[in-house]
Amino acid sequence: MEPNVTAALHALDGSGLPWLLLRGEDDLAQPSGDVDILVASGLLPVLDGLLEAAGFRRVLAPGHGSHRFYFCYSATAEAWVKLDIVSDIAFGPYQQWRTSLALPCLGRRVRSGPLWLPAPPDQAWLQLLHLFLDKGQIAPPRMEAVGNAAAAASADDFIARFVDRRMGPGTAANVLELVRTVRFDGVPAAAAAMTSRWSGGPAVPRLIAARHRGLRLLGARLQDRGPVVGVMAPDGAGKTTLLRGLQAAVPLPTKYVYMGMWGAGPWDSWLGRVPGGRSAKKVYRVVRGGLLARSWSLLGRLVLMDRVPYDALLPGAVPDCPGRAVDSALNGILAKVTSAVALMVVGPPDLLLVLDVPGQVMFDRKGEHSPEILEGWRLAYRNIAAQLPGSYVIDAAQAQERVLGESTGLVWRRIAPAPVPAPAPRAGQGPGAGAGEETADALSLHLWRLLDWRFLLPDLQARSVAYGGATAPDMAAALHLLDPSVTALPPDQHPGGTYGVVLLTAPDRAAFRSALAAVEPGGWMCVEARRSLFQRSGPRTLKGWKNALVRSGFQDVSVFWNAPSLDHTARIVPVASAVGIRDTLALHKDVRFGRAKSLAARLALILGLFDLAVPEGTVTGRRPPEEPQ
Structure with a gap:
């Protein structure tokens, strides 16, 4: 595969x-x-x-x-x-x-x-x-x-x-x-x-x-903000060819933005006679293109920017603007100020690709200017790329397919986080056969915090453990380290055995039904859940899970508040302990909206509704042992 x-x-x-x-x-x-x-x-x-x-x-x-x-x-x-x-x-x-x-x-x-x-x-x-x-x-x-x-x-x-x-x-x-x-x-x-x-x-x-x-009609988008990819190079290096190739080859939602700072326009003859006119035109186009690029980025698109504001900092690097040299000190100052403003407003791209092509090759491609001028621009681009973070110089004299492949790899590295290496399965096993068999050296110490539920049960060493629901990989790894024989329960199916402890994480009704059949007489069920009014299946509060266990015949059902959250538990507080809840609330008075949250929680405690209001926690219950014959 x-x-x-x-x-x-x-x-x-x-x-x-x-x-x-x-x-x-x-x-x-x-x-x-x-x-x-x-x-x-x-x-x-x-x-x-x-x-x-x-x-x-x-x-x-x-x-x-x-x-x-x-x-x-x-x-x-x-x-x-x-x-x-x-x-x-x-x-x-x-x-x-x-x-x-x-x-x-x-x-x-x-x-x-x-x-x-x-x-x-x-x-x-x-x-x-x-x-x-x-x-x-x-x-x-x-x-x-x-x-x-x-x-x-x-x-x-x-x-x-x-x-x-x-x-x-x-x-x-x-x-x-x-x-x-x-x-x-x-x-x-x-x-x-x-x-x-x-x-x-x-x-x-x-x-x-x-x-x-x-x-x-809303269109596809990346989960987070899309990166802005800019391309710098003199004319003839293949900027537009590369960007159009990326737009066609990358199967992600993309937007092409052309900055065109020095492109010809119908008002050029008039602007040329106005002091600072050409500089104002440059700033307008840079800011317009930059804001458009950032807007598409916030909407989750990969933005491909043809030309970037840095082009304005390279003397002589833009050949398609005849007569842009200033005739007075005023115009010179305006040019510098407007360039600085444009760069400050637009900001740098997330990834900058600098195409490197010898001057003679660029001259042979387009026949514009001279090899010497083009070579000077090439060196200027290489120099500025060496000073900018997030920039990569690509040999664009090679075949277009190679340039496109190398650029696509760089774009993907900017989009996607580095994958976490998975443990290799042993010989004769398929993918996932070795899941959970990581060594202690491969696990972060914080994974042991995921096993806090053990301290809510009377016996730290359960005879057998199974887990179900939406169990994250790090939780599964921690469970397998605790007990290599731990079993994953299939949802809404007969488990094929019973266990001393069944741990459920954010379960739905199907996972809960499977867990009910898997708890042995005298065994315990632990349900880790979050309050959610939009949950499709199953109780939406910890009180709802408590009632579900009671209706299923479980005894010694208790609710615990994982403060501040299941992911970052600092305290496990029994909901039945008003003193423990008040002490915990006092620790959070300095956080944002802490006083308002504390007041609401204290009101819920007074009204006896804290198990309904608690945001995240654990519900435990024991299946009654079998009566002796």
């Missing part, structure tokens, strides 16, 4: 939650398209962090349902890798045909070497529905694959029965008949009939499609 794909799958395996590759298992050495992956919904809260550690960067794309897109650039192969990860299975160009197939498909997944794949009948039907409902036709390159899928599918399969329930009896058999008899010209009509018969009518899917279509 391509190394970046291997790193991503290793990260998913290390989460302990189920995932599977939807299609394209034979195309992972050099993925030509998206790598389509289905994950459990419990993975979503930690998915960005997992894949960022594997070297990927997320691009937010509103209006695509549950799809999440992650990108990575391989400098060695000079190729991009794109992950398309979903937590729901939905069909249609706007994901308007929603299904409930995700959880059953994850539950029946099968292992194939380092990969998790759908069960063969599920994989066949997902392929068929993808072509019928998403594409609406079967293109010639896909005919062989769809024929193989139809041969592996049956009208009695689980997904076939779902199709008949949603789109009418006999629909699945009709799909198989069309493909097996090679009547591909009838697929568009059959696909239209399938969507028109969707149970409940097409009104709701139409509303979903309209909503997603509207959201897509």
Whole structure:
């Protein structure tokens, strides 16, 4: 497999939650398209962090349902890798045909070497529905694959029965008949009939499609501020060619901004007669282009800036401005002042690429000026690049493909954080087989703070430990260091065993159901949760989790406040201890809004609602031991 794909799958395996590759298992050495992956919904809260550690960067794309897109650039192969990860299975160009197939498909997944794949009948039907409902036709390159899928599918399969329930009896058999008899010209009509018969009518899917279509007008964006990439070089070095190449080759949301400080304009003859006129024009264009670049950057676009304000500091470096030499001391002062103002307002780019080409080569390319003049400009650019942070000199005399590849690598290094090296699996193991087997030397000491929940239980050394929910990689590593036999629980599935302690992190209802079945009689459950009014599944407060444990028959249920937060716990305070809460609140009176927060917390304490108001904490409970026979 391509190394970046291997790193991503290793990260998913290390989460302990189920995932599977939807299609394209034979195309992972050099993925030509998206790598389509289905994950459990419990993975979503930690998915960005997992894949960022594997070297990927997320691009937010509103209006695509549950799809999440992650990108990575391989400098060695000079190729991009794109992950398309979903937590729901939905069909249609706007994901308007929603299904409930995700959880059953994850539950029946099968292992194939380092990969998790759908069960063969599920994989066949997902392929068929993808072509019928998403594409609406079967293109010639896909005919062989769809024929193989139809041969592996049956009208009695689980997904076939779902199709008949949603789109009418006999629909699945009709799909198989069309493909097996090679009547591909009838697929568009059959696909239209399938969507028109969707149970409940097409009104709701139409509303979903309209909503997603509207959201897509917002455009894709990077998760954070997009970097501004500037290019400096004399004319003939290939600035515009490189930037247009980056715009076409980089599959991230980009914006091209042309500064054009000295470009010709209709008012040039008039401005030339006004003292400081040309300087004012320069400042206007620099500030306009700079503010535009920064605005697009704040909107999450990668900004490609053609020419940068530093060009104005290089005497004679801009050949397309005849007559810009000043005739008086006043104009000279104005030029210096306006250059300083422009640089101060616009600010430097995040990454500056300086194209280095010998003067003779630039002259041969454009035939403008002379090799000597161009060589002087070249040396001036190299000199200023040596003084500017974040600048790189690129040999632009080499082939354009090499210049583009080297520049793309530098851009990616500026966009993406350095990936965290993952431990290599032992021989014969797939990605993630060695998850959690890191040594103590490879772990930061702060990871031991993640095990604070142990001190809330009567026995520090539990007989057996399992974990579930949205467990982050560092928590999983700490748990495996504590107990190498620790087990990750699959959500909403029978765990296949029971454990003395089950730890849940930000769980949903599916993870909670799995944990209930996994706690042995006399064993303990610990739920680490945050108050969230927008949580899709499960209780939204610590009091809600307390009530959920009580309703499930647990005893000795207690609520603890992790102050100030689960990520940076300084104190673990029993919510039943009013004295402990007041003492802890007194420690936070000097933080921002600390007095207001303390007053609100004290009011909640007086009203007996502190377990409802506490923002982050841990809820523990013990399953009653079995009565002796």
